[in-house]
Amino acid sequence: MSQKLWVQHITTGQTFGPTRVSIDGCEYVDDLLEEIRKKFALSVPPSHLTLYQPDGTTEIKVGDCPADYLEGNTDGNPLIVRIVEITENPSISIVPKTSPSKVALVLRSNMTTEEKESILKDILEVQAKERELQAKDREVQAKEREVQDKVSLYEALKEKTQRIEAERDFLKGTLDARHIIETYELRFPTPNPKAPKPTRAERWKKHLDLNTTILDKLQECDKKIRWQHKAAEIYDDLCRSIHQRTIDIGNGKYIVMIEKSLPKTSSCFVRVLAKELYGDNVVVQEETLGGVTSEMEAS
Numbered sequence: 001m002s003q004k005l006w007v008q009h010i011t012t013g014q015t016f017g018p019t020r021v022s023i024d025g026c027e028y029v030d031d032l033l034e035e036i037r038k039k040f041a042l043s044v045p046p047s048h049l050t051l052y053q054p055d056g057t058t059e060i061k062v063g064d065c066p067a068d069y070l071e072g073n074t075d076g077n078p079l080i081v082r083i084v085e086i087t088e089n090p091s092i093s094i095v096p097k098t099s100p101s102k103v104a105l106v107l108r109s110n111m112t113t114e115e116k117e118s119i120l121k122d123i124l125e126v127q128a129k130e131r132e133l134q135a136k137d138r139e140v141q142a143k144e145r146e147v148q149d150k151v152s153l154y155e156a157l158k159e160k161t162q163r164i165e166a167e168r169d170f171l172k173g174t175l176d177a178r179h180i181i182e183t184y185e186l187r188f189p190t191p192n193p194k195a196p197k198p199t200r201a202e203r204w205k206k207h208l209d210l211n212t213t214i215l216d217k218l219q220e221c222d223k224k225i226r227w228q229h230k231a232a233e234i235y236d237d238l239c240r241s242i243h244q245r246t247i248d249i250g251n252g253k254y255i256v257m258i259e260k261s262l263p264k265t266s267s268c269f270v271r272v273l274a275k276e277l278y279g280d281n282v283v284v285q286e287e288t289l290g291g292v293t294s295e296m297e298a299s
Contacts, residue, residue, distance in 0.1 A: 002280075005032070005069060005077035009057070009152065016040060016152045018078035019159055020280070023066040024125040034079050039155075041148040052080040075160075113249055158277055166281035174261045175282070177270045178238040181231070184273045200235060204228035215278065221268035234266045 004020035021039045026032040033046035050249070051060040054067075054077045069079060106119050161289070169175040169183070198206075205228035208215040218227045237293050271284040 003067065003070065004280075005066060006073050006075050007039070007081055009035055009036075009042075009081050014149065016149065017156045018075045019152075021072075026066045028062060029060055029064045029066055032066045033062070033081075040081075040152045042083070042143065043148065048084045050082050050084050052082070052269045054078060054080065064153070073257040075163075089125045093237040095295075162277065162279035163281045165277040175217075178235070180270055180273050180277060181235050183277055195227070200232040201229045217272045218269065218273065219274075221272070222265055225265060227269070230265065231269065234269055237266065 002022050002024055004022050006018045007021045008015060008017040010016075010020075017040075019039065021035050023032055023033065023035070026035060029051055030046065033051060035047045035053070036042075037044065037046055037049060051062075052058055053060060054073075060079070073079065100125050101121060106116050106123070107118070111119070168173070169179065185200075185203070188207055190202075191198055208218075208228055215227065218225075267284065274282045274284055
């Protein structure tokens with residue numbers, strides 16, 4: 001199972017997260033900083049990031065092992081990442097080599113006054129255009145940073161919502177395969193009451209036609225299946241008999257147990273929907289004939 005650390009990104013004016021960042025393949029904190037940069041969509045290299053313990057002041061060394069910080073790491077006690085402020089060393093004075101400006105060269109030339117005025121006018125227009133382009137570039141960069149911040153905030157809120165919904169449905173006793181399908185179908189638009197009531201297969205076809213990302217994930221299970229019809233078939237099977245039970249595995253996640261009586265394609269279908277609804281907070285397990293469970297996290 002993937003190991004993840006809760007991390008919170010703090011800037012001068014805002015706080016984003018906490019959200020979980022995978023430490024798989026991260027031998028050192030230096031590797032983890034690259035994953036954090038991607039997770040929060042930060043437009044700085046990892047060398048400009050500093051990771052702190054939850055107190056926000058104790059700096060974590062880049063050579064430490066990320067797994068050492070799993071203990072006690074929760075959404076209420078996350079690690080803190082900040083962008084390092086880059087300052088110049090005042091003790092170092094660098095005097096650049098200077099060369100005569102274009103204006104100075106024109107003024108020193110042997111050209112006539114009219115020629116000088118014409119060339120200087122062109123130079124001033126070019127400089128004005130350059131300043132205008134630089135201002136637009138700064139504006140674009142500011143908007144890009146704003147979008148990145150909003151995306152990070154959206155992802156953090158989405159993950160928090162998924163966690164709350166998983167716990168709610170577990171406590172209600174409705175975290176099962178049939179409920180997952182019914183909950184997912186709440187995303188479908190309300191049918192026109194004046195039109196003939198569409199079948200479940202028709203509603204799924206319309207949804208998958210508009211959401212090709214979900215269709216692609218389902219086709220990873222089996223490309224030959226017409227999933228809009230399969231969805232209706234799976235739901236009808238679940239209405240006839242109970243194929244699942246729900247338990248708490250005790251580490252903050254909730255599991256939907258799909259027993260061996262449920263076909264593999266049906267199990268895969270439920271896993272895709274569970275991932276969309278609950279993220280990593282719900283894990284689907286398929287029971288084998290020998291009684292041993294094979295964990296397949298929704299992905």
